Amino acid sequence: MSHAAIHDQHDDHHGAPKGFFQRWCMSTNHKDIGTLYLIFALTMFFIGGSFAMVIRAELFKPGLQLVQPYFFNEMTTLHALVMIFGAIMPAFVGLGNWMIPLMIGAPDMALPRMNNLSFWILPFAFVLLLSTLFLPGGGPAGGWTMYPPLALQSGSLAYVVFAIHLMGISSIMGAINIIATILNMRAPGMDLLKMPVFVWSWLITAFLLIAVMPVLAGAVTMLLTDKYFGTSFFNPGGGGDPVLYQHIFWFFGHPEVYIMILPAFGIISEVIPTFARKPIFGYKAMVFAIASIAFLSFIVWAHHMFAVGLPLGADIFFMYATMLIAVPTGVKVFNWVSTMWGGSMTFETPMLFAIAFVILFTIGGFSGLMLALVPADFQYQDSYFVVAHFHYVLVTGALFAIISATYYWLPKWTGRMYNEFWGKVHFWNSVVWVNVLFFPMHFLGLAGMPRRIPDYNVAFANFNMISSIGGFLFGASQLIFLGVLIHCVFFSKKKAGERAWEGAKGLEWTVPSPAPHHTFDVPPIIHDEELAHGNVNA
Amino acid sequence: MAWATLALASFGSAAQAAPGPWQLNMQRGASTWSPVPYHLNNISLGVCVVIGVLVFGAMFIAMFRFRKSRGAVAEKWSHNTTLEIVWTTIPVIILIVLAYLATGGLTSWADTTGSQMTVKITGYQWKWRYDYISYLGKPIDKVGFMSKLDSQSDQTRQLGSGMDPYAVKVGTENTYLLNVDKPLVVPVDTKIRFLITGGDVIHSWWVPALGWKLDAIPGIVNVAWTNITTPGTYRGQCAELCGQDHGFMPIVVVAKSKADFAKWLAAQETQSAAPAAAPAAAPAAASTAAAPQTAQIAVAPANGKQG
Numbered sequence: 001m002s003h004a005a006i007h008d009q010h011d012d013h014h015g016a017p018k019g020f021f022q023r024w025c026m027s028t029n030h031k032d033i034g035t036l037y038l039i040f041a042l043t044m045f046f047i048g049g050s051f052a053m054v055i056r057a058e059l060f061k062p063g064l065q066l067v068q069p070y071f072f073n074e075m076t077t078l079h080a081l082v083m084i085f086g087a088i089m090p091a092f093v094g095l096g097n098w099m100i101p102l103m104i105g106a107p108d109m110a111l112p113r114m115n116n117l118s119f120w121i122l123p124f125a126f127v128l129l130l131s132t133l134f135l136p137g138g139g140p141a142g143g144w145t146m147y148p149p150l151a152l153q154s155g156s157l158a159y160v161v162f163a164i165h166l167m168g169i170s171s172i173m174g175a176i177n178i179i180a181t182i183l184n185m186r187a188p189g190m191d192l193l194k195m196p197v198f199v200w201s202w203l204i205t206a207f208l209l210i211a212v213m214p215v216l217a218g219a220v221t222m223l224l225t226d227k228y229f230g231t232s233f234f235n236p237g238g239g240g241d242p243v244l245y246q247h248i249f250w251f252f253g254h255p256e257v258y259i260m261i262l263p264a265f266g267i268i269s270e271v272i273p274t275f276a277r278k279p280i281f282g283y284k285a286m287v288f289a290i291a292s293i294a295f296l297s298f299i300v301w302a303h304h305m306f307a308v309g310l311p312l313g314a315d316i317f318f319m320y321a322t323m324l325i326a327v328p329t330g331v332k333v334f335n336w337v338s339t340m341w342g343g344s345m346t347f348e349t350p351m352l353f354a355i356a357f358v359i360l361f362t363i364g365g366f367s368g369l370m371l372a373l374v375p376a377d378f379q380y381q382d383s384y385f386v387v388a389h390f391h392y393v394l395v396t397g398a399l400f401a402i403i404s405a406t407y408y409w410l411p412k413w414t415g416r417m418y419n420e421f422w423g424k425v426h427f428w429n430s431v432v433w434v435n436v437l438f439f440p441m442h443f444l445g446l447a448g449m450p451r452r453i454p455d456y457n458v459a460f461a462n463f464n465m466i467s468s469i470g471g472f473l474f475g476a477s478q479l480i481f482l483g484v485l486i487h488c489v490f491f492s493k494k495k496a497g498e499r500a501w502e503g504a505k506g507l508e509w510t511v512p513s514p515a516p517h518h519t520f521d522v523p524p525i526i527h528d529e530e531l532a533h534g535n536v537n538a
Numbered sequence: 539m540a541w542a543t544l545a546l547a548s549f550g551s552a553a554q555a556a557p558g559p560w561q562l563n564m565q566r567g568a569s570t571w572s573p574v575p576y577h578l579n580n581i582s583l584g585v586c587v588v589i590g591v592l593v594f595g596a597m598f599i600a601m602f603r604f605r606k607s608r609g610a611v612a613e614k615w616s617h618n619t620t621l622e623i624v625w626t627t628i629p630v631i632i633l634i635v636l637a638y639l640a641t642g643g644l645t646s647w648a649d650t651t652g653s654q655m656t657v658k659i660t661g662y663q664w665k666w667r668y669d670y671i672s673y674l675g676k677p678i679d680k681v682g683f684m685s686k687l688d689s690q691s692d693q694t695r696q697l698g699s700g701m702d703p704y705a706v707k708v709g710t711e712n713t714y715l716l717n718v719d720k721p722l723v724v725p726v727d728t729k730i731r732f733l734i735t736g737g738d739v740i741h742s743w744w745v746p747a748l749g750w751k752l753d754a755i756p757g758i759v760n761v762a763w764t765n766i767t768t769p770g771t772y773r774g775q776c777a778e779l780c781g782q783d784h785g786f787m788p789i790v791v792v793a794k795s796k797a798d799f800a801k802w803l804a805a806q807e808t809q810s811a812a813p814a815a816a817p818a819a820a821p822a823a824a825s826t827a828a829a830p831q832t833a834q835i836a837v838a839p840a841n842g843k844q845g
Contacts, residue, residue, distance in 0.1 A: 237756075281616050320637055331625065334625045340597065340600040342612070344610045345601060381777070383777065450785075462559050462560055
């Protein structure tokens with residue numbers, strides 16, 4: 001089945017189209033579309049980040065100094081929506097677009113035109129979403145979870161719902177494309193169990209996307225009809241139930257959380273073996289752990305709802321199911337540590353971010369385990385402890401993995417090496433300030449500070465100020481990242497070889513750097529020792 | 539890790555009811571049940587710190603021993619079945635212990651039988667309503683009131699008020715955003731059942747000293763209980779985003795001795811019986827059309843009034 005793929009006949013096989021519009025807007029090339037996704041994600045990262053700066057500035061000290069509470073709520077809501085749907089998810093899709101065909105020896109994605117469509121929907125979705133800030137009535141302010149009845153009070157609900165529909169369509173098409181590519185376009189000899197862990201993680205993630213994005217679309221459509229068409233899905237006055245929305249939303253929402261972390265697991269499983277110069281420990285266990293986490297993600301949704309007053313039996317079931325996730329996640333962490341053990345390690349920027357990922361994501365996992373214990377969750381729920389938890393898994397987890405992947409594959413994309421010194425400056429600033437930013441939030445939550453509040457009692461002042469200082473400096477540190485990227489793409493003189501890293505294995509390192517516009521027109525001959533995980537059956 | 543150690547060190551400190559500056563850990567609380575989440579928090583944090591020290595310790599050792607710059611040569615192995623079984627089994631055992639402890643605590647939380655008092659709590663944008671339903675087997679008639687942010691906090695919290703949040707005090711305690719015009723008054727050593735519902739959107743009733751929070755949802759009456767052991771004033775806040783003033787609808791519970799509570803309740807009943815003193819439930823903020831206009835006790839679930 002994995003014979004050389006049928007090529008897009010309309011493509012010029014000898015290089016990228018010359019015209020800007022032709023090349024970028026009409027592209028069917030997985031590398032160019034991957035680049036578009038990554039640039040889009042970076043842009044959204046800075047927009048969402050600027051919202052976070054507003055939040056941290058208002059929370060710098062007690063009392064309202066800068067913004068009205070409603071605007072504060074718009075900021076928290078849009079920060080989440082932009083970061084989740086605009087930054088983290090498109091960044092992973094961009095990395096998948098760029099790297100999956102290169103890693104499995106395919107000439108392009110299976111459905112190149114749909115690939116173009118699924119990207120170009122996104123800018124329109126976000127224009128729709130962010131335009132609400134400039135419209136009368138303002139943007140969404142009921143939280144990214146859009147719980148009714150509160151969300152139904154918002155005048156911008158229709159904009160948000162349509163924006164989410166568009167994002168969902170984009171994600172589903174992207175997921176279909178990735179599954180079709182991985183299952184049909186692997187080079188002969190690239191068996192499923194020889195694929196890089198990153199490709200595995202994306203294959204599983206894509207199934208999660210297809211399973212849950214329609215559920216989200218259904219939930220928000222019900223909000224829309226409740227508000228504008230007189231239905232009562234969530235209106236108790238008409239026989240509906242507000243909690244029903246939460247069940248539907250989190251049935252999407254929890255797999256969504258893993259959509260944002262499984263590709264990160266894949267990235268880390270590529271980076272650590274490269275810089276430890278040692279094959280990944282327990283390849284099959286790694287793949288199986290990802291699959292079991294994905295399965296468990298469908299049966300734990302109500303752990304986001306322990307405070308809504310579920311029946312005792314439901315609380316117990318969801319607590320046990322949630323705790324189970326610690327086992328495969330633990331296996332992954334132990335395997336990463338074992339991969340390092342006995343290696344020959346160097347600490348270039350991608351490796352530094354990967355190591356920080358393992359440590360800090362694990363801290364996020366620890367607080368996740370604590371949150372799973374229902375009686376304790378009765379205290380943690382909706383407090384800053386939760387804010388600390390999900391920022392540890394999403395910022396020092398998902399985001400750090402994306403940054404690690406960017407440094408790791410940047411030489412392959414650009415043909416140039418980034419500046420290692422400034423990469424390390426970026427790393428050390430990020431890792432220090434991100435902890436100053438998020439660690440004190442644990443204390444705030446334990447002391448009783450609720451989340452999503454614009455102002456607080458003076459008892460919470462010290463840690464909020466520390467957190468805000470960390471936030472400003474973490475935000476500023478990302479400008480270093482931008483500088484390193486711009487320097488690498490446009491100015492770096494240091495050429496990267498085919499195999500940009502000494503210990504790098506896998507098909508993507510067998511093509512020139514920068515990767516030419518078309519690669520693997522002829523399927524590569526697979527040599528097991530060339531693969532990152534070639535000898536798993538040995 | 540230093541932070542975690544510091545947090546562990548703070549376990550022994552006296553539990554305070556109000557949040558304090560630099561507070562690192564959860565409070566022990568002031569009810570018979572509130573030590574449950576406190577101990578679970580401490581035990582699970584302890585477990586996490588031990589695992590963290592082992593795993594991160596191994597990582598740091600690896601990072602120092604197996605550096606290329608120290609001449610480390612990469613080994614070839616990538617399996618160890620025994621190890622993999624061990625580190626799958628040990629977490630399972632730890633989880634079973636934690637699950638056992640948590641299940642016990644949860645079951646006791648869910649048991650609302652045998653209560654001696656019932657209070658209905660209704661969340662509104664952006665204030666709470668408390669209706670006293672029964673006490674010691676006797677129904678209470680017409681004792682109910684709205685409870686909203688105190689005026690000093692309310693003036694201070696306005697954007698550009700120029701007022702100092704540090705100046706909002708009751709005695710020596712800073713009560714900025716944690717004080718109300720009329721607190722919920724309850725007796726100590728009494729199993730109190732709370733019926734919690736929402737009048738417009740979803741709110742969440744959270745007093746950390748009681749050890750739990752529970753959502754106030756339109757159309758649903760949630761049930762929880764507490765039994766406060768120490769007289770005192772316990773402060774909390776709404777814990778579910780409920781609109782622009784979500785951060786400004788605190789909760790204050792004043793626990794009195796049984797004798798003092800009986801006096802307070804009698805005074806309330808007399809007050810509401812006398813027509814002259816009727817405006818007990820001032821329909822406070824004009825912004826909430828959904829707020830009931832009388833002090834009558836509404837036992838039926840509030841109809842969700844939605845925009």
